[in-house]
Amino acid sequence: MNEHLKNIEIKDFKCFKDFKADGFKRVNLIGGKNNVGKTAFMEGCCINVYSQSVAHFRAVLIHTKVAREKINLLFHETVIDDNKLLESFSNIFIKSNINSVSFNAKDNGIENIYTFELNNETFKINANLLSKNTKPMDNIRFIDNFGFSNKEISKNYDAIKKRKKENLLNDILKEFDSRINSFTVMSNNMPKCEINDFFYEITDFGDGLKHLISIVTALFRCENGYLFIDEIDNGIHYTQLDRLWEIILKTSKEQNVQVFATTHSKECIESYARVAKKLEDEDICYIKMTRLEDGSIKAGVRDYKLLENSMEQNHEVRGW
Numbered sequence: 624m625n626e627h628l629k630n631i632e633i634k635d636f637k638c639f640k641d642f643k644a645d646g647f648k649r650v651n652l653i654g655g656k657n658n659v660g661k662t663a664f665m666e667g668c669c670i671n672v673y674s675q676s677v678a679h680f681r682a683v684l685i686h687t688k689v690a691r692e693k694i695n696l697l698f699h700e701t702v703i704d705d706n707k708l709l710e711s712f713s714n715i716f717i718k719s720n721i722n723s724v725s726f727n728a729k730d731n732g733i734e735n736i737y738t739f740e741l742n743n744e745t746f747k748i749n750a751n752l753l754s755k756n757t758k759p760m761d762n763i764r765f766i767d768n769f770g771f772s773n774k775e776i777s778k779n780y781d782a783i784k785k786r787k788k789e790n791l792l793n794d795i796l797k798e799f800d801s802r803i804n805s806f807t808v809m810s811n812n813m814p815k816c817e818i819n820d821f822f823y824e825i826t827d828f829g830d831g832l833k834h835l836i837s838i839v840t841a842l843f844r845c846e847n848g849y850l851f852i853d854e855i856d857n858g859i860h861y862t863q864l865d866r867l868w869e870i871i872l873k874t875s876k877e878q879n880v881q882v883f884a885t886t887h888s889k890e891c892i893e894s895y896a897r898v899a900k901k902l903e904d905e906d907i908c909y910i911k912m913t914r915l916e917d918g919s920i921k922a923g924v925r926d927y928k929l930l931e932n933s934m935e936q937n938h939e940v941r942g943w
Contacts, residue, residue, distance in 0.1 A: 625762070625847050626721060627881045628668055634716040637663040644922035648908040650875055650882045652855075652895050655912030660920050661885040664912065665851045668883060669765050671717045672849050674724045677739045677746050678757035684712050684726065690767045706750050709737070762848025762880075764841045768857065770830065771837040777812040779840030786843055792836075798866060799835055800828065806836065831858025839870060846878040855884035856891040864894035872904050896934045899927060909933075 630645030638660045653661045666687050674680035688708040713728040725740040728750070735750035761778070771779065783792055789806075796803045796816065805817045814836065815822040825833050834857050841850050859867060875882050886892065892909065899907045905927040914920050925933060 625672070625849070625879075625881075628672060628849070629720045631664075631668055631671065632716075632718040633664075633667040636667055636712070636715040636717065639663065639667065639920060642667075642920055642922075644910065644924060646908060646924040646926060647881075647883075647910075648926070649880075649906040650872060650899075650904075651884070651908050651910055652892065653883065653885045653910045653912060654887070654892060656914070657887075659912045659914050661912050662853050664910075664922070665765070665853065665883050665885065667717050668719070669763065669849070669851050671719045671722050671724060673760060673763050674722055674741060675760070676757070677741065677748070678754055679760065680724055680726065680739055680741065681709060681753060681755075682757050682759070684709055686765075688712070690765065690769075705755065706735070706753075760848070762845045764845055764849075765851040765853075766834075766837050766841060767853050770833050771841070773814055774812045776814045776825075776833075776836060776840060777808045779837070779844045780806075780808050780814070782844040782846070783840055788843060792839055795835070795839055795866070795870060796832070799832060799863060829858060831860070834858050835867070838867070839874075842871065842874040842878060842880055842882075845880045847880075849881045849883070850875075852882065852884040854886065856886055856888050861888070861890040861894070864891055865898050868895050868898040869902065872898060872902055872907070876904070876906070893934060896930050900931060 627649060628647050630647065631643070633639040633642045638658075644664075653664060655661055670680075670683050670687060673683040685705055685708050688711060710728040712726055714726075716725040718724075723740070723742050727738045729736050729738070737748050737750055737753060739746045739748070783789060793803075793805045796806055802818045803816045804819075806814070807817065807822070808814050809822065814825050816825060816828065816832070825836060838852060838855070855867075856864060871882060874880070895907070895909070899905070907927055907930070909925045909930045911923040911925065912920060913923065
């Protein structure tokens with residue numbers, strides 16, 4: 624059983640020069656203005672918990688870069704150089720109650736040396752000799768704006784079937800779109816929904832359905848792990864947010880999944896607080912990201928009681 628992330632310190636990573644936050648709970652919702660670092664904050668947390676070896680540290684750094692550059696890399700005319708992607712993170716340092724990790728790349732004129740530090744243990748490795756083979760950690764997932772690939776959804780669905788939760792997923796999808804009778808994964812990892820005995824690809828339904836399927840299935844795949852969700856309400860109508868949060872709060876507790884999610888929506892924040900109160904689930908917090916006048920970024924972490932009080936007094940919580 625993995626320990627939950629309780630605090631984070633991030634240095635020289637994207638928009639963070641020297642950032643600290645603590646007080647995280649089982650389910651954490653992150654809000655704030657555009658370009659204030661909400662996604663970067665989650666990426667830093669994901670990198671920290673994923674880096675349980677040098678190979679995993681390398682893999683999550685490269686994946687983080689690829690996830691942000693999907694469109695550019697898709698139309699890249701040359702071969703993608705993993706080392707160049709990795710070197711873009713040189714000098715980062717991320718410490719939490721789980722791990723302390725840092726990475727530095729240095730060219731001494733003869734060879735390019737990568738220095739990885741994991742929990743006070745230092746590894747100096749020639750860039751050309753760095754192992755690229757590592758087994759992915761299935762119970763740590765990051766859902767970005769593009770959503771999961773068909774292959775990823777298929778793997779997630781295996782976790783649903785293992786726990787015999789197919790009917791739960793079908794019921795959730797029926798609430799989202801009453802025409803849907805069931806969900807399945809066909810041969811060649813093709814996820815489809817059935818309507819009147821005909822199976823449609825999930826891309827035929829728009830981004831919202833794919834996003835919902837990704838979230839629900841990932842909650843089961845990430846048992847005893849961590850799930851990071853960028854723009855959690857993407858494509859989800861505000862009238863369905865309560866049901867979404869009910870699923871996340873209940874399932875994350877049952878499966879011991881720590882969840883971090885971002886939003887721009889006041890309706891999403893209100894729904895989050897409302898459902899937590901309904902379920903009497905106090906293992907939540909709201910993280911409000913703010914950029915100060917000197918350019919630094921701080922995180923105001925509100926636990927269940929503070930969030931409930933803010934909502935009752937109609938305080939602005941989005942960071943605007």
